[in-house]
Amino acid sequence: MTERSISDLGFARVDHDREARNGVPEVVFGEGKQADQISAIVGRLIARHQRALVTRLDAERAERVLRDHPHGHYDPISRLLCWGAPPRRLPGTVAVICAGTSDLPVAEESAGTLEWLGADVARLNDVGVAGIDRLLAHRESLTRADVLIVIAGMEGALPSVVTGLVRNPVIAVPTSVGYGASLQGVTALLGMLSACATGMSVVNIDNGFGAAWQAASILSL
Amino acid sequence: MTERSISDLGFARVDHDREARNGVPEVVFGEGKQADQISAIVGRLIARHQRALVTRLDAERAERVLRDHPHGHYDPISRLLCWGAPPRRLPGTVAVICAGTSDLPVAEESAGTLEWLGADVARLNDVGVAGIDRLLAHRESLTRADVLIVIAGMEGALPSVVTGLVRNPVIAVPTSVGYGASLQGVTALLGMLSACATGMSVVNIDNGFGAAWQAASILSL
Amino acid sequence: MTERSISDLGFARVDHDREARNGVPEVVFGEGKQADQISAIVGRLIARHQRALVTRLDAERAERVLRDHPHGHYDPISRLLCWGAPPRRLPGTVAVICAGTSDLPVAEESAGTLEWLGADVARLNDVGVAGIDRLLAHRESLTRADVLIVIAGMEGALPSVVTGLVRNPVIAVPTSVGYGASLQGVTALLGMLSACATGMSVVNIDNGFGAAWQAASILSL
Amino acid sequence: MTERSISDLGFARVDHDREARNGVPEVVFGEGKQADQISAIVGRLIARHQRALVTRLDAERAERVLRDHPHGHYDPISRLLCWGAPPRRLPGTVAVICAGTSDLPVAEESAGTLEWLGADVARLNDVGVAGIDRLLAHRESLTRADVLIVIAGMEGALPSVVTGLVRNPVIAVPTSVGYGASLQGVTALLGMLSACATGMSVVNIDNGFGAAWQAASILSL
Amino acid sequence: MTERSISDLGFARVDHDREARNGVPEVVFGEGKQADQISAIVGRLIARHQRALVTRLDAERAERVLRDHPHGHYDPISRLLCWGAPPRRLPGTVAVICAGTSDLPVAEESAGTLEWLGADVARLNDVGVAGIDRLLAHRESLTRADVLIVIAGMEGALPSVVTGLVRNPVIAVPTSVGYGASLQGVTALLGMLSACATGMSVVNIDNGFGAAWQAASILSL
Amino acid sequence: MTERSISDLGFARVDHDREARNGVPEVVFGEGKQADQISAIVGRLIARHQRALVTRLDAERAERVLRDHPHGHYDPISRLLCWGAPPRRLPGTVAVICAGTSDLPVAEESAGTLEWLGADVARLNDVGVAGIDRLLAHRESLTRADVLIVIAGMEGALPSVVTGLVRNPVIAVPTSVGYGASLQGVTALLGMLSACATGMSVVNIDNGFGAAWQAASILSL
Amino acid sequence: MTERSISDLGFARVDHDREARNGVPEVVFGEGKQADQISAIVGRLIARHQRALVTRLDAERAERVLRDHPHGHYDPISRLLCWGAPPRRLPGTVAVICAGTSDLPVAEESAGTLEWLGADVARLNDVGVAGIDRLLAHRESLTRADVLIVIAGMEGALPSVVTGLVRNPVIAVPTSVGYGASLQGVTALLGMLSACATGMSVVNIDNGFGAAWQAASILSL
Amino acid sequence: MTERSISDLGFARVDHDREARNGVPEVVFGEGKQADQISAIVGRLIARHQRALVTRLDAERAERVLRDHPHGHYDPISRLLCWGAPPRRLPGTVAVICAGTSDLPVAEESAGTLEWLGADVARLNDVGVAGIDRLLAHRESLTRADVLIVIAGMEGALPSVVTGLVRNPVIAVPTSVGYGASLQGVTALLGMLSACATGMSVVNIDNGFGAAWQAASILSL
Numbered sequence A, B, C, D, E, F, G, H: 001m002t003e004r005s006i007s008d009l010g011f012a013r014v015d016h017d018r019e020a021r022n023g024v025p026e027v028v029f030g031e032g033k034q035a036d037q038i039s040a041i042v043g044r045l046i047a048r049h050q051r052a053l054v055t056r057l058d059a060e061r062a063e064r065v066l067r068d069h070p071h072g073h074y075d076p077i078s079r080l081l082c083w084g085a086p087p088r089r090l091p092g093t094v095a096v097i098c099a100g101t102s103d104l105p106v107a108e109e110s111a112g113t114l115e116w117l118g119a120d121v122a123r124l125n126d127v128g129v130a131g132i133d134r135l136l137a138h139r140e141s142l143t144r145a146d147v148l149i150v151i152a153g154m155e156g157a158l159p160s161v162v163t164g165l166v167r168n169p170v171i172a173v174p175t176s177v178g179y180g181a182s183l184q185g186v187t188a189l190l191g192m193l194s195a196c197a198t199g200m201s202v203v204n205i206d207n208g209f210g211a212a213w214q215a216a217s218i219l220s221l
């Protein structure tokens, strides 16, 4: 590990080597960081890698970071702030499918991350299992996607049904949509992990970012 | 409340008035009771009502109770022990639908209870959402059932899908089938309660009996 | 499934076929949706079905939606926003019973939904088990209701007691009223599911809407 | 604290001073102790106080302890093993009320402990809220008890109802009777703690012993 | 139950009979009720019983209720609002003991309720087990109290220690003071229920009111 | 869906279409099924697909099933019972890495499933983070694997560390190894889902089978 | 215990004896106390011990306390408010290591407390396991620290890895950083307690203060 | 890391370097390992380090391992199996203190591990807080111990009290002793983590081994 591979900012240690190791530069987790801390980290990332991504960032801090690094783009739905273009387009397509309109912020976090990583995205929104024909109407196109990210809150049943219909890998994302017994997404999470359908794996509640990253790493193989 | 309406056995107080109030005599919860306690209670019930039902009873205690009250029938799958015939047949049909072969004991607890209560039962087993076409092949008959009892373990997604397909009331029963994140049925239970499909209600984990009772009370209206 | 049966708005896929399948048009879950999204969905529902219902909506967004679709009615207690009349009156009566004054918002969500669905409602408020005579004074009228929706927070004991008094189906609704060990309604929920009384089923915490829907589907049989 | 007030057995330190401090000698918690350990502790207790009580003891170890200290009495239902008589009778009466036959072992742990402590006990078994008239038939006698111990599993609703009927203190005991959502007694415990009725307090799941002790300390005032 | 025993306000059913049954008029639970609802209920209570108590009420609503019923007293620490004097002084003394300064609001809810009920209170604040000598310095006076209410947050160890020192009944109140593993009071609650000291019972988290009520009912025996 | 695509055995509905849809025939979940039920299902699978796999099967039932279908192989460590060869070898390699010797049964469930599915497996056992050099010694080979299955119990930290070292997708499997705070694998599960390393997804506790399936579906792309 | 050893302020009982017993004067827990209460307690502490420390204090109340006792210092990151210098420097060094930038407030609570207690601190920030080389680059210096405080949120894997690298005691501090399955720090807490690495112990979530105190008590030996 | 530092047994990778890194050879976790696996690992450890320790081992497997490596010693209370003597005696003394007789197995796991590591142990058993004078009688000797391991089940209050009495570091060990609300030790664990006393840290439920290791590493400083 050479000296150049880490930028030591005192409060942060930017891991430049990550692009070599993982294929993509470090992404900044926006929660619990101050705008000026994010700005300093992003400065180092852009200087070295010509691109950067910050997740889970509210509009107010995003605006302040954009003042220092103006050529970025902030999306208030997905709460992603990003700079730069991917070095290459990835082969294949990722379907990003969500159960209800209230799950859109998570779906857009997946879609936006995938686009920043260079992947093609096919969106399919509001096809929850309470009206299964809405999903079955797209059966053909589901089987054509190389990877499927399936997002649902409440009881989180959609990924089981989708996984039963396709051959390619499904990544399930539980969301915190719902109330009472849905326990801020814990119920959907446990349900997806217990699913009887085989061929799916699960990421954290509302973690559209993590699902997108793994989908891209599969496309990159 | 007249004297005759309760049989006081010391360890139990048999509530004969329940037939007048609820339409069916008291049913005996078999867990945590000794065979001779059950035998004494059943004796009083048969004497007054000419029929009795014991739930959640293992084969060994069932055999000992049957020695005292031989004209009953024990089913080792549902673990129900019963005597006597229903006073009348109920109108309509209850569909009892289960997701997997491992859910059969609970499905049979529902079916057996319904038959003892005088209802017609249509069984549909092993139609879990991992192979949704198995369910959709029966779409017509599902819509014809007056009440639907839908039973599933693991992530418990089946009731949501069924409820989305029909107009009549669905009673969902989570089962303890599964491992790890299925938390002995708690995950399926919470999932069913959080379901986005409207028109279903839920009973306790593995409570095929309770679902059957509710279905029969609907048919009796 | 014909083209006409789904309105694709991009962020939502309105399921017009649901009226044919389930007997009632899709109801909009108000949480996590923006006022303009709700407005667009409601526009499609009114155009096709001449009526619409939005649940769990705060006053501010309700007002904005009503600007686009002025012939609706918003109730700040139940947080329901609705348009149009039911196509037919349902036979029979649903009793809506709640344990305490603090449970009123949930009770009114049930009552309001039932009225929108065309059912007759008999309200009985503040009859919790700490003063059981308040309930027993209504014993006669309880036994006359076709379906009973019983709503309680804290320990949620009321549905058990009511179920023991009647023959017709009881739908229990736990509420998030209480503090400490009542765990935002989880305690009442688990208690209702574990109830020793037979003939009741349970819906999600604070889900007065879901209980009403199932009650109406029973009346429709 | 004088030397004589503690018997140091190495693995245990018998607290003889407790009789002076708390009014009753130390009681031995039978779980996780070997028969010979219990025997040695009991030997010291009988020598100094002429009486002893061991709780939660299975029949096999009880038999072995009784070989060393034969003038005791073991009850297999309550799993109590005791020696000696109370130094005085306590004034008043404790009602021990349980919801179902399956709660009997806990009810008998209360009743047996009370008798060993010198209190008069009035037992009332199997009066759970599913048949509320069984309880109301005893309304008069309930109001006459000085302290009421109310025991229930499943949803644990009985103490709320009893507390609403009486003026004197109620001690509620949740039991582990039930399955699924009753979570080995946790649901009944949380329900009793959340109860809307005022004038009751709660002890641990299945802790008939602790409730009896507190009831006796109230009678002793 | 005569007509006069219930005031039906529509949203509430005031249970006037409770004074006869329980010895004290119904107390109003202030959470989740609007100021005008409380005002109406309090009006009926004062008219019939010449006194009233509202718990868990914030200053803003208290002020609005006091405008309608001005002869009451609001305490911002305990959040109690009360009117009228107890019909008689109760014999004996209740010690109200708390572990830390942050537990004061709960301790004052107990003390204020006891005073409204006519009991004498001895306060002992900030004697948590981290400095056990502060508690032991009061050992004498602890043993003189007729009933002890012991209040603690965090790990909730104080009631165990106090119970080991006295002969009279202890009522333990867990508080929501603490962070992280103290889980808003659940840890203290579970700890108190599991306590090895015998002679104590437990009420809900932060329920100083309930403990006071139970203590008063013991003094009233 | 043609008639031939489902074998209806009454207690089971074998989904032959799954090979066409998902690329592999239905796999039998061995828990909660009787030996003769498994035997009947396996008979149908072998007849149609010339191969079959049963998971989570104890030695006793395995032996009984093998009597009916003798050309299979049972492995007592992984508890897998299988027949037949994969139709083709999959390209690439899956590394199966486990933290401790006690995790071997889960690792072998993954490895055995992969072999049955036609994938090449590279095993690396007992490289938990308490001795990180054991893992780092294999750093080169880790980066060469196409997919990595990383298995750990207790705190489940291994997948985070491995994911930080590689570019290709990681599937994490929590195990139930550990005691106390490891909560039968729930702690490892939650930890893996919360991991700060990006590029991994998670399956159910002890679900070596599910991870293998997902890995194979990635290799098949 | 002499009269002088406690300052009784009514709402608080300042334990001056603690310096003799524990080596350091009582520290004030800032949550749930009013500014004037803190001011009074701090007044007594400074008068007797010439120094004081308040933890978990927001800026607003800190400012008000500083008006009464101006020679203190408030740090908005750690939320510590302190006065006075340690009576002696402690021998040795404590390494304070944290996984991510978002964990800084807890790390600074540890570092600030240690400095107030007279210990030398070596800070190492943002060396989480997702980029393990950042940590390994400091392997030498880690082994030189006398005690190591290791702080991490999300899955909390860092302490396991550090403990495996060193010989001296590690105190692990879970933080509430993360979302979804990290359950406000409970996941990191449980993970650290379940760790396979030997030689570490754990304090409460976000309890940088407690870890520092124990580290100092080790240095003081 | 040289070749010699790891013994690769296929199912295990013995980490010989650990003695250099951590000061003590790897200890074998006995749960979930077969006797012959343990025997093989122990063989390598004895060959290289002349000593070995296996934890959590039942008598049956211990006996089989002792056949291969006869010069060891098995203690059925602590379930430790060990060979060899420590290379040097550690300075100072560790007090091992437990609350009740039922906690002895955990206390002996600590004491036995400490002795194998070369530390002097002072045992103090059965001094739980229900009889606080038993503990205070030893106040002097507590303050003399260099490190204190304090072990308790049920509500786990003992470590708080002990920590308040001493200046030196306390390591708290919750045990699974208790029933109902003690949740197999989780309640004691959470209580210890939430303790108001400063200067203690916590290890896993029943982990007497881990506490001993941490204590020895402190003595070794």
Ligand SMILES: Nc1ncnc2c1ncn2[C@@H]1O[C@H](COP(=O)(O)O)[C@@H](O)[C@H]1O
Binding pocket: A026, A027, A028, A029, A030, A055, A056, A207, A209, A210, F195, F196, F197, F198, G099, G100, G101, G102, G126, G130
């Ligand atoms: N939304 C997210 N969910 C989970 N992990 C993330 C997210 N955003 C960034 N990360 C990861 O968090 C780590 C950075 O944490 P930090 O050092 O606190 O910025 C990197 O490994 C990122 O890949």
Ligand SMILES: Nc1ncnc2c1ncn2[C@@H]1O[C@H](COP(=O)(O)O)[C@@H](O)[C@H]1O
Binding pocket: A099, A100, A101, A102, A126, A130, B195, B196, B197, B198, C026, C027, C028, C029, C030, C055, C056, C207, C209, C210
């Ligand atoms: N308050 C409510 N509770 C539970 N489900 C609801 C509620 N309101 C509407 N729904 C259901 O939620 C689904 C609509 O979700 P969405 O697509 O997000 O609007 C429909 O199936 C509705 O029947």
Ligand SMILES: Nc1ncnc2c1ncn2[C@@H]1O[C@H](COP(=O)(O)O)[C@@H](O)[C@H]1O
Binding pocket: D026, D027, D028, D029, D030, D055, D056, D207, D209, D210, E195, E196, E197, E198, H099, H100, H101, H102, H126, H130
């Ligand atoms: N069944 C029981 N439940 C709760 N505490 C008990 C029980 N039996 C005895 N105890 C108490 O447990 C303590 C004795 O614990 P030990 O020293 O382990 O025998 C005494 O304080 C007893 O009062």
Ligand SMILES: Nc1ncnc2c1ncn2[C@@H]1O[C@H](COP(=O)(O)O)[C@@H](O)[C@H]1O
Binding pocket: F099, F100, F101, F102, F126, F130, G195, G196, G197, G198, H026, H027, H028, H029, H030, H055, H056, H207, H209, H210
């Ligand atoms: N009783 C125990 N509790 C916790 N960790 C242990 C215990 N016994 C051994 N260990 C640790 O477990 C690891 C060995 O795990 P394994 O490779 O499965 O033998 C070593 O790091 C030991 O220090």
Ligand SMILES: [Mg+2]
Binding pocket: A099, A100, A101, A126, A128, C012, C013
């Ligand atoms: Mg929708």
Ligand SMILES: [Mg+2]
Binding pocket: B099, B100, B101, B126, B128, F012, F013
């Ligand atoms: Mg099947």
Ligand SMILES: [Mg+2]
Binding pocket: C099, C100, C101, C126, C128, E012, E013
């Ligand atoms: Mg009321």
Ligand SMILES: [Mg+2]
Binding pocket: B012, B013, D099, D100, D101, D126, D128
């Ligand atoms: Mg009964």
Ligand SMILES: [Mg+2]
Binding pocket: E099, E100, E101, E126, E128, G012, G013
């Ligand atoms: Mg204090």
Ligand SMILES: [Mg+2]
Binding pocket: F099, F100, F101, F126, F128, H012, H013
């Ligand atoms: Mg190992």
Ligand SMILES: [Mg+2]
Binding pocket: A012, A013, G099, G100, G101, G126, G128
């Ligand atoms: Mg970082």
Ligand SMILES: [Mg+2]
Binding pocket: D012, D013, H099, H100, H101, H126, H128
């Ligand atoms: Mg003892």
